[in-house]
Amino acid sequence: MTDNQIILKVDNISKQYRLGLIGTGTISHDLNRWWSKIRGKGDPYLKVGDINDRKVKSESDYVWALRNIDFEVTKGEVLGIIGKNGAGKSTLLKILSKVTGPTQGEIKTKGRIASLLEVGTGFHPEMTGLENIFLNGAILGMTKKEIKSKIDEIIDFSGCQKYIDTPVKRYSSGMRVRLAFAVAAHLEPDILVIDEVLAVGDAEFQKKAIGKMQDISKGEGRTILFVSHDMAAVKSLCTRGILLENGQISFEGTIEDTVEYYLKESYNKNSNTGLIEFPENNKSTQIKSLEILRTDKSKTSVFLMGEPIVFKINVRNKAVLNRIKASVVITSANGVKVTALRSHEMTQHYFSKDTDFSISVKLKDVNLMPNSYFVTLALLENNYDIEVIQQCTSFSVIANDIYKTGKIPKGKFLTFSRAEWSFE
Numbered sequence: 001m002t003d004n005q006i007i008l009k010v011d012n013i014s015k016q017y018r019l020g021l022i023g024t025g026t027i028s029h030d031l032n033r034w035w036s037k038i039r040g041k042g043d044p045y046l047k048v049g050d051i052n053d054r055k056v057k058s059e060s061d062y063v064w065a066l067r068n069i070d071f072e073v074t075k076g077e078v079l080g081i082i083g084k085n086g087a088g089k090s091t092l093l094k095i096l097s098k099v100t101g102p103t104q105g106e107i108k109t110k111g112r113i114a115s116l117l118e119v120g121t122g123f124h125p126e127m128t129g130l131e132n133i134f135l136n137g138a139i140l141g142m143t144k145k146e147i148k149s150k151i152d153e154i155i156d157f158s159g160c161q162k163y164i165d166t167p168v169k170r171y172s173s174g175m176r177v178r179l180a181f182a183v184a185a186h187l188e189p190d191i192l193v194i195d196e197v198l199a200v201g202d203a204e205f206q207k208k209a210i211g212k213m214q215d216i217s218k219g220e221g222r223t224i225l226f227v228s229h230d231m232a233a234v235k236s237l238c239t240r241g242i243l244l245e246n247g248q249i250s251f252e253g254t255i256e257d258t259v260e261y262y263l264k265e266s267y268n269k270n271s272n273t274g275l276i277e278f279p280e281n282n283k284s285t286q287i288k289s290l291e292i293l294r295t296d297k298s299k300t301s302v303f304l305m306g307e308p309i310v311f312k313i314n315v316r317n318k319a320v321l322n323r324i325k326a327s328v329v330i331t332s333a334n335g336v337k338v339t340a341l342r343s344h345e346m347t348q349h350y351f352s353k354d355t356d357f358s359i360s361v362k363l364k365d366v367n368l369m370p371n372s373y374f375v376t377l378a379l380l381e382n383n384y385d386i387e388v389i390q391q392c393t394s395f396s397v398i399a400n401d402i403y404k405t406g407k408i409p410k411g412k413f414l415t416f417s418r419a420e421w422s423f424e
Contacts, residue, residue, distance in 0.1 A: 006110075007223050008073040008096070008191060013105035015066040015091055015247075065091045066247045069105070073191075076221040078213070080238030080255050082228070082262055085390055087244040089227045090195055093117055096225065097193050111190025114140050116181055125169035129160055129179055132168050136183045150186045157212070158182035159205070178205055185212050191223045192216060210237055229390045231259050231335020263333050274299030276393040284319040285386050287379055288356075292395055295362075301393070305370065305400035305409070305416065311341070312360040313377060317353055321386075324351035326359045327378040331391070332414055333371055339363075367415045368397045 066088045073079050081089050094100045096107060097115035123132045133154055137147040147154075155161055158178045160171075168176060184192065192213070210233060216222045217237075228234050234241070234255060241258025243251040251261045274292040293299055293310040303309055311328045328341040341361050344350065351359065374391040399408045402416065409416045 005074040006072050007075045008110075008225075009108040010069055010071050010096070011106050011108070013066055013069040013092070013095060013102045013107065014064060015088075015095060015100070016062055016064050016103040018062055064247050066095070066102075069249060071242060071249070071252065073223055073225070075190075075223055076217060077240060078217045078224045078226060078238045080226050080228070080234040080241040080258065081244065082231070082234060082241060082258065083244035088247040089244055090117065091247075092244070093193050093195050093225065093227060109191065112141055112187070113191045113193060114184045114187040114189035115193040116184045117193070117195045123168050123176060123180065126167055128167055129158075129164040129171070130155075132179065133183055136180065137187070140184065140187055140189075142187055154182045154186050157185070157208075174205070181209055185209075185216065188220075189222065191225065193225045195227045196229060206233070213237055230337075231263070231331075232337075233335075235259055235335070259334070263335075274301050274395075278389065278392070280316070283387070285315065285317045285321065285379070287377055287387050287389060288314045288316040290314070290375070290377060290393060292375075292393070301395040303366070303395060303397050305368065305397055306366060306402045307400075309363045309366055309395070310360060311363070311375070312358055313379070314358045315353075315356060315379065317356050320354045321381050322350070322352045323382050324353060324359075325378075325380040325382075326351075326361070327376075327380075328361055329376040329378070331374045331376065333373070336414065338368070338373065338414055366397075367417065369409065369411075369413050369416055370397050370399045371414075372396050 069092065071079075081092065083089055091100075093115070094117060095102050097113060097117060099115070099117065124135060127135065130151075133151065134144065134147055138144070155164055158181075160175055160179055163171065163175065168179075171179070181194075184194075194213070213224055213226070214237060217224050224237075226234065226238055238255040241251075241253065241255040242249055243258050243262050250265075251258055253261075275289060277289040278287055280286070280288075291299055291310075291312040291314070292301055293312060294303070295308050295310065297310075313326055313328075325342070325344040327343070330338045330340075332338055341363060343359065343361070346361075351357070372394055373396070374394045376391055377387075377389045379386040379388075401408060403409075
């Protein structure tokens with residue numbers, strides 16, 4: 001590729017944080033850094049630091065959230081950045097958006113960057129939706145004249161016309177992300193940076209937003225950097241992919257190859273005996289472990305077609321919780337959402353607890369075809385997330401004579417059906 005085609009160049013970017021504290025935390029560290037700077041030396045604390053692996057207890061006060069990141073993006077390209085939670089995706093996007101600076105390395109860009117990193121970033125809760133369009137647009141670099149010329153398009157795209165003169169503090173998280181995305185998408189930026197915010201919106205808005213991003217990239221030739229755990233959305237939108245693992249690029253290639261590599265590695269690492277335990281943290285409430293069980297209570301990660309599956313979520317709790325909700329979401333190996341088991345949709349009562357507890361759900365109508373499937377867990381109180389663990393483990397479904405005909409259902413389908421045939 002020629003230099004004229006390159007719109008973004010990331011050169012050896014690294015980002016280091018000190019764990020648990022802001023800054024260095026000690027006068028001696030501050031003095032050492034100051035003295036090294038006076039002598040023209042490098043920061044002495046850049047020589048130390050653990051890799052960014054959230055599952056391993058750190059032996060150092062410093063951690064590399066990102067380490068030696070190098071890549072280039074061409075004009076009109078849609079780059080998907082994928083990886084597990086804590087891999088460094090959001091940190092990279094914050095550096096690209098100039099929310100924070102890198103510890104080492106540099107970024108070269110051509111043109112204006114617009115970012116959508118968190119729901120309602122830059123919104124003032126006391127101001128109306130209309131006022132926040134002007135405020136958010138100004139923060140993202142639009143002139144008042146530009147905003148006025150696009151105000152009707154922005155409001156129409158957001159679908160918030162009815163509430164546009166209502167303070168944003170009364171908006172749901174979905175409404176805020178609709179409005180924020182509408183502003184960012186109509187900025188006409190040269191580079192649009194989008195983090196995992198579309199997951200907040202409903203299915204209709206997600207489809208609309210992805211269509212808009214495709215129009216921006218293909219129709220207008222603008223560049224998009226897109227982070228998502230939804231592999232189906234990533235594959236439909238992106239042309240190239242980067243996989244981050246422990247703060248480093250572990251794979252780079254076409255989006256199909258990148259997603260395939262990610263899913264394959266995730267499956268190999270997550271193959272289990274039906275029990276996955278999560279590292280303890282400082283939260284008063286956290287998911288301790290997940291058990292995947294047969295109906296005889298034996299743990300396993302392999303089931304026959306049609307065999308019931310029990311998911312048991314064990315929770316460590318030191319708080320008083322009311323109206324507890326739990327969800328188990330199953331996705332296919334290529335990221336397609338298969339089904340969601342939500343306690344608040346399937347029962348007429350809510351859980352309340354002030355000690356450790358477990359929640360179990362039995363999936364009875366398991367019409368899954370032979371394949372590997374991933375599990376995402378969510379624990380909520382009222383409508384607030386206590387903990388969400390994306391694709392924390394996997395299980396497999398193997399072939400079975402489900403119809404008792406001596407024949408196995410064939411084809412690359414997600415589900416099979418139980419039907420009755422008649423001949424007249």
